[in-house]
Amino acid sequence: MMEETWVVTVRSIITFITLIIYTRVLGKQQMGNLTYFDYINGITIGSIAGTFATELSSKAWIHFVALTIFTLITIIFQFVTMKSRTLSKLMDSDPTLVIQEGKVLEQNLHKMRVKFDELTVMLRQKDVFDITTINYAIMEPDGSLSVVLKPEHQPVTAKDMHMHPPKSKLMTELIIDGVLIKQNLYERHKDIKWLTEQLKKQKVTIQDIAFAAILPNDKLYIDLFDDRFNEKVDMGDYEGPF
Structure with a gap:
């Protein structure tokens, strides 16, 4: 029993490290554009990895080879579909106007075997509750729905109002679990002196902070480990531990 436990433990560690390496090699395309082929492919790779870790009746090397070959074939198809539009359409299909x-x-x-109630769910997820406001709705290869509203129902933009808002920035993480990320501080053209002054104003130290970030407007957002609320909000329907 102990011997099998150690074998499974070692195999699991090897499988885990192998999956980390292979998923990094495969890149972000797998999740960023998850078509039905990618979905089934991911399940298959996961199944091979699970067998690699726990199937003791066969040699680990066989499963490792299978996992490696499957990953290599996936990478090859990624490059081939980038070069061949015909093969790309064959693998991922085309967008369809619905x-x-x-x-x-x-x-x-x-044709896509999508029911009307499934379509209405996807429309509601796009905050569309009136189908007559839609100009075009397109079913993408990954199964998501893209919606273009009629001009009179589209939200007003700053350009429509002839406004010139300031350039957008991103929120930058600065402190996580009481640890300062100095690189992010310098990227936002701030220094330790600026941070010290901000913390003094709020009478806190870095060690008190669970999370802090520089907001797009250059202000400092701080969340302390010790959160104090005037009123407790309970989303549960009954009293209990969960």
Whole structure:
């Protein structure tokens, strides 16, 4: 029993490290554009990895080779589909128009075997509750829905109002669990002196802070380990530990 436990432990560690390396090699395309092929491919790689870790009736080397070959084939197909549009369409399919000028294109919907109630769910997820406001709705290869509203129903932008808002910035993480990330501080063209002054104003130290960030408007957001609320908010429906 102990021998099997140690074998599974070692195999699991090797599998875990192998998956980290292989997923990094595969890149972000797998999650960023998760088509049905990518989804099934990911499940298959995960299944091989699980067998590699726990199947003691066969040699670990066989499963490692299978995992490596499957990953290599995936990488090859990624490069080939980048070069060949025909093969890319064959693997990932084309976007499909499902709504045009407020009218559902039933034939296209049935081709993809998508039900009307599934379509309405996806529309609600896009904050669209009136189908007549839609100019075009397109089903993407990854199964998501892209919606273009009719001009009169599109939200007003700053450009429409002839406004010139300031350039957008990102929120920059500065302190996590009481540890200062100096590189991020310097990237926002701030220094330790500026940070010290900000902390003095709020009468806190770095060690008191669970999370701090420089907001897009250059102000400092601080969340302490010890959060104090005037009123406790309970989202549960009954009293209990969970």
